[in-house]
Amino acid sequence: MKRYLWHKFIFAALRPVAGPVVKRMMGYSCEKRKGPEKPSLIIANHNADLDPALVALSFSRHMYFVTSEHAVRGGLASKLLKFTFDPVPINKARTDLFAVKEMIRRLRAGANVCLFAEGNRSFNGLTGPVSVSTAKLVKSSGADLITFRLVGGYFTTPRWASGKHKGKMSGSVAGVYSADELKSQTTEQVLALIERDIYEDAYERQSERGDRFVGKNPAENIETALYLCPGCKKIGTIKSKGERFFCGCGLDAVYTETGFLDGESLPFTTITQWDEWQVGQLGEIIESAGSEPICADENQRLFEVRTALDKRQLGEGKMQISRDTFQCAGLTFEMSEIAQFEVVSQMTLIFGLKNGTTYEVQTAAPRSALKYREIFRVLSGN
Numbered sequence: 001m002k003r004y005l006w007h008k009f010i011f012a013a014l015r016p017v018a019g020p021v022v023k024r025m026m027g028y029s030c031e032k033r034k035g036p037e038k039p040s041l042i043i044a045n046h047n048a049d050l051d052p053a054l055v056a057l058s059f060s061r062h063m064y065f066v067t068s069e070h071a072v073r074g075g076l077a078s079k080l081l082k083f084t085f086d087p088v089p090i091n092k093a094r095t096d097l098f099a100v101k102e103m104i105r106r107l108r109a110g111a112n113v114c115l116f117a118e119g120n121r122s123f124n125g126l127t128g129p130v131s132v133s134t135a136k137l138v139k140s141s142g143a144d145l146i147t148f149r150l151v152g153g154y155f156t157t158p159r160w161a162s163g164k165h166k167g168k169m170s171g172s173v174a175g176v177y178s179a180d181e182l183k184s185q186t187t188e189q190v191l192a193l194i195e196r197d198i199y200e201d202a203y204e205r206q207s208e209r210g211d212r213f214v215g216k217n218p219a220e221n222i223e224t225a226l227y228l229c230p231g232c233k234k235i236g237t238i239k240s241k242g243e244r245f246f247c248g249c250g251l252d253a254v255y256t257e258t259g260f261l262d263g264e265s266l267p268f269t270t271i272t273q274w275d276e277w278q279v280g281q282l283g284e285i286i287e288s289a290g291s292e293p294i295c296a297d298e299n300q301r302l303f304e305v306r307t308a309l310d311k312r313q314l315g316e317g318k319m320q321i322s323r324d325t326f327q328c329a330g331l332t333f334e335m336s337e338i339a340q341f342e343v344v345s346q347m348t349l350i351f352g353l354k355n356g357t358t359y360e361v362q363t364a365a366p367r368s369a370l371k372y373r374e375i376f377r378v379l380s381g382n
Contacts, residue, residue: 010084011062022053030058030171039107040144045127045198046116047153054171055114055148063112066090068344107143121159123225123370124275125202135191147174147197154202155213155259160225167213203270212257219245219255224346227368228278230267235295282378296320297367302329305358321375341376343369
């Protein structure tokens, strides 16, 4: 592999220097292991931007990471990332066969690869679904499998938040499976063990532990996750400031230092509960909208993603979704043409057409990209 020795050198050099800094910054503790001795696919859950570094701190040997191609499309920082670590970029808006082949190539060449199987950080505190394609990758790679569970990341760096909340995080190996052992298992069995090993319910654990996660303006940008108000049942009306979030209908609540929600007549105490409710309401909302827009946001920038390193802006303007069309910056896309919606980082919406074209929508002001993804899932039956 090109520059493999250089990547191993960087990994070995940075680990003792950057490790203590990252641990202190994230309040992180972890188990330490030698190896892996054989080429291994390391699969972990995902809730913080620094999760790759946190996983790496548990192992003595170099590993490559799989990351959203969005991370390698920036400026100098992205170029530095590629030069020093050469992550495997993956397109979240479509099935990315190149990324799969590249992971297998590196594993068979003797390297270790770390994959965050959910493909997304959690908005609601629950580990997301794992694709069956991940289990197929495990079986076809011929590598050992190591599963790894991170705890506390959802409250330390909530995906929806404007900043970090200082608290406690930990990481540990959940399971180790040899390539020979995996050969005797079905794809469904491999998928089940991955889902079991990396599953984390942040609020269930927090109910037992009661840790404090302290941050400046802890509720700000919570509307990127909570897009439907339980008071007026309108989309996009929640706003946040400091520790509070509220709606014009009179709803007023606080995001507490333990991560729970507190407010008079608020029907939920956790973001998990709220999210389950709002997803459950979407079918009725879509039905009542008929052919009219289901939701909309102003001042959005639309880009066409040409390659992992190149994109061009197509326009700026209103974005809205209806039963039959998705419109943004003056362009109209038939819902039947769209293969997938996904969310990158906190508010960047990406969508891929069935013809392979990928687009990206960005905004400066807080708004939920999540609601578009969930509406599309309901409309497409996924």
